Structure formats: C-alpha cells, structure tokens
Amino acid sequence: MELSKPRGTRDFLFEEMNQRKQVEATLKKVFETYAYQEIKTPLFENLSLFTIKSGEQIVEQLYNFKDKNERELTLRPEITAPVARLYMSNMQKSPKPIKMYYYGSCFRYERPQKGRYRQFWQFGCELIGGKTPEADAEIITMASQSLEKLGLEGYEIHIGHLGIVRGLLKEAQVEESHQEQIMVLIDKGDVEELQNFLKEVDMDYETTNILLMIIEMKGGCEILDNLRAKINDKKMVLDALDEFSQLLKTLNDFGVGDFGRNTKFVINLGIARGLDYYSGMVFEIYVPKLGAQKQICGGGSYNLIENFGGEKVGSTGFAFGFDRLMGALIHQNKELKSDGAANIFVAPISNATRPKSFEITQKLRNAGISTEVDLGRRKFKKILTYANHIGARYVILVGEKDLLEGNITLKNMETGDQEEIPVDNIVEHVLKLI
C-alpha cells in the first residue's frame, strides 16, 4: 500500500493550520469591509472552460481526466475563469458592480519548487461591472490594506497599464499576432529579444523607441508625464495614460497612494501578465526577499466574460498566492498566534470522581468554553503531564475531599497557583478568567 502523499501536496498540522486560519480570517474580514461576499465554485470544471481562451497547450499543466461518462474534466488551475462562468450562468442581470471573493485550492501539474506546489491556495476577488479607474484604485487599496492588516513588511506594489502598449501597437497598425508576441516579450522583460523581434517585423523607428523605453520604465508618478511628453497624437495611448493618472489620483484619495513618501508603490510599465484577457490596469505585488517566489499577488482588469461570449462588462480581479503569502509572513518571523486545543482540562483525581468530572466538563462546553477531560482512565499524575503538554491554561482538579465540601480546585498551569471554587460557580468563574 502506498502511504506517501502525492508529489507536490502537503499536510498541514495543528500549528500551521492555526496560522493559515488566522491569515484567512484576516483577509476575509478586510474583503468583507469592502463589501465583497464569498462564493465557492467546484474544485473541478469542464476542461473546455480553461482551454477556450488559453489554448490547448495549457492542458500540459492541468490535472485533467475523463469521468465515467467520458466527460473531459480538470481540477481547476485558477479561479477567475470559474467565476466568469458562474457570472455568465447566474448573474448577468444582477445589479452592478458585483463584488465576490473566494478562497480555495487550485491544482497545476508542474514541477514542485519552493513556494510552488501542485495543490496550492488562492485567495482572491473579482469585481464585475462598473469598471472605472476608481474601481481599479479601490481594488489595489484593498490588496494593500490586506497586507497592512497582516503586518507584512517589505513588499512592493507594481502597477502597470496594458492600454498604453496595446494602444501604441494599434496606432502603429501592428498585426495582431505580432502584438501578442510583443506582449509576451515585454512580460518576460527580455530587452534584447524584444529588440530583435521589432527589427524582424520592421517596426517603425518611433514606436520601437517608445516600446524599448516603456519596457524599462519603473518609478513614481513622473513616469507618466515623461511618457506623455513623448506621445504626440496617439489618442488610444493618451486615453490610457489619462486613465492611469486618474487611478493614481484616486489611490491618493483612498489614502494609500502617496508616492512621495511611500515607496511601496511602483509604476511599472513592463508588467504584461502573459494572459491575453487582461486589458487595462494590471498589478503585481512582490516581496523581493523571497527571491524566485517573490510574487505573492497578481491581478488586473480583464474582459474574459466577453471572450466567453457574454455582454461586454468591464471586470477587475486579483488573487493572493496564499501559500506564498504565508511564506512571506513566516520569513519575517511574523508572530501568528497558535491556540492550544483546550483552555480548560478537567482532571479527575480518582476514578470515583470521573462522573462528576464529565458533568463539569459538559457545563463548561455548554457555555462555549473549550474544554477537555481525561478519557483515558489515566493516573492523576499522567493527566497533569498531558494537560501541560497540550498547553491547557487551567486544570480543574476534581477530588473526593474537595467535593465533600462542594468544591473543586482550579489550577493555573502557567503560574501554578490554585484556588478552591464552589462547583456551582465554575462556569461564571472560568468565564471571567478566559
């Protein structure tokens, strides 16, 4: 029998799970304060959902399979497409904007590496309809605030806008397949390869110059002005620049985009995000200290729904790579509390007091207090040792002598102090303590 777990998967034990739950709870809270509501979609989908727009070659990276009725299915590699599908079938006529968030695992058949697993978790959101620079700004604000609440340090939010390059290429009447190729090269950040390609397709001098400039543009607000000065009358590009400027201004209004003092924001026109359904604003968040797995978040505005044949509706979304986010927090030794299993341990001193112990235990549980009682018929000393090891904060000693006077002994495991408490007052007494 094969008892090992499949390659690229992980088990999460108590401590790690507690930490993950804490981060999950924090993110949920932030997203909900921005009026997003949680949804859940299936772990597997029809294979075609992911091949329609991404092409057949992505099947290489999917956990796909046929079910017993020969249906072509796949474990989901991401959650944006399932959300778009869900929107198409249930929400097309819902009032806009629709704000949804999700948390769940995704699967990719890739070589496992640091910060990359075959089952991994994404925590993300989609805002469908009502897409404006202001909406984009709110989304970035939410991503930023999530990280602030988590106490993450040393991250950078890189913001770009695909409308600038796309507009430039359209104005230059570059043919579509070349446009795609250029986007891919920009995403890779390979200047040399881009140069060669532009030469190969006889790109005009001015466009080449601007493209080569854009790919390396990183910095503060001044970048947009610099670029604007170089663009004469290319309307599509100027529109995109205006939109970008409005986004940045709104970030300021939300109180997070202060580029002068806050170096965490970087305008980065070299972001392209490989996917062809991204259209306007794009952003990625990096934690440079993490090296190869530094990207912890990515997103942008897209028109996936149009590509699925729906009505045109502007949408924006992003997702945290939850595992990498955890990695970043742990890397900086961020203290994440890890509660023990029980606050109270009820320890019968002799077998005669076991029935009374169970009764007391249940009273505490009914009051919502996490309580454990010895079920192992162990000796009193062993019970205390065990209670100590699992980190119980208090132990209730149930002994015959005390019971004769209607008392139990409450022991504080941290200090060792103990006091006698009337059995009838246990619950209210304990509630005051924890």
Next chain:
RNA sequence: GCCGGGGUGGGGUAGGUGGUUAUCCUACGGGACUGUGGAUCCCGCGACUCGGGUUCGAAUCUCGGCCCCGGCCCCA
C-alpha cells in the same frame, strides 16, 4: 523539461574506506511516585526511501524509480 544536493525510529541526528545486536537527543508508553505538571533515574517502543546489480556478506559500492530541497524553463 534541464542542472545540482539529499532521503537512517514520530521529529532531529551519528556511522559510511562493505563485516556481530546501527549511535545519541527528543517525543511516545510504563514505572520509581495512592491528591498535583514542567526535574531526575529505570524499563519499553521504534529506522537504514523502494527495486535491481556486484558480493560469502550492502545503510555503506553501483544502476534505476519514487519523494524532498535549491537553481533554471514555465507560471494561463
């Protein structure tokens, strides 16, 4: 898909030029200790990643698989 480093009780390790019963720490179970935990001592439990090869004999040498770690490619 490519390159490199690894895999010894539950966790962490020693051994490695082939040779008795594989080291130590910790954890776990029991005891010393019949109403008081974290200490000490004793006893117990428990491992050479899997398969083939060389050999009288393999944890050790060799080949392959699996898995882990790091770096590329990729990352919709």
